[in-house]
Amino acid sequence: MTSSNNTPDFQPSAQPADAPASSDAQGGEQVRPQITEKQARRINAPARNMIISMVVMLLLIIPVLWLMPQPNKNPYRPTVDVPVVAYEASREAGYHVAAAEQEGWHYNYARWNTGAADGINYWSSGQVTPSNHFIELVQAQDANPTWVAQQVGNAVPEAQVQMAGTEWEVRSQVDPDDKNKITTNYIGELEGTTVIMMGEADAPEFESLAEATVAYLKAPSSTSSPTPSSGIE
Incomplete structure (x- = not known):
């Protein structure tokens, strides 16, 4: 007469969802986003354009200021005899x-x-x-x-x-x-x-x-x- 095995099957308990990551994951390097050279140029373009605009404005203003008549330190005085x-x-x-x-x-x-x-x-x-x-x-x-x-x-x-x-x-x-x-x-x-x-x-x-x-x-x-x-x- 064959006896039946009444021992229940062993099921390993599931790891909690909030369990800490494995030591391999914790010890790994942090991933940093990388940008391409084209993306870097696109990011720096506004600042570069602003500098170029300021230089152009200065080049336009300086000749105007240079050509403006200077205040007369000796204003005209009518000659009255x-x-x-x-x-x-x-x-x-x-x-x-x-x-x-x-x-x-x-x-x-x-x-x-x-x-x-x-x-x-x-x-x-x-x-x-x-x-x-x-x-x-x-x-x-x-x-x-x-x-x-x-x-x-x-x-x-x-x-x-x-x-x-x-x-x-x-x-x-x-x-x-x-x-x-x-x-x-x-x-x-x-x-x-x-x-x-x-x-x-x-x-x-x-x-x-x-x-x-x-x-x-x-x-x-x-x-x-x-x-x-x-x-x-």
Whole structure:
């Protein structure tokens, strides 16, 4: 009688899914992606193109900058022969016009004005100060309040100041297009004439011009007689 084998068949247990990799796999080298030379050129192309574009732009800009006119360190200054112009104006006016000259100041213009509708002829000049501000001076013998108001843009009196031993009336006007642009006017009576100084300069520069003008009108130089080289007889 043959006996049956009741011993159950042995089945090896399955390795867990999260079991660690074999030592051979762990000890192997890490695989790194490799790119071809063509792929490398494609990757570097944007940077290379940017550098080329910058070089081309510089090559285009440098000649333009080279050909641009450089700022003039010695800006043009109109040549005004003040003694001659002042002498001729004084002869026409019948009084000495204010033509004081100061070191560091230069005249932008000087002229005798006639033919106005109100019949008032007047002397006018403009000077650039050492700080590069501009002051205009006008002078008339038969000035009236209307003429003065027109010269100062109808600005109203604000104060009285003393400069060079003379009392000056101060009026100011604000530019309607630029509230920060304020023109100051000083009105004084000198040697039987009305003198108005106007501009955006600082008070010390107005005072300097006032002192020079007062001193000049007390002892005129260039308007008392022409120089031999002036050509005026």
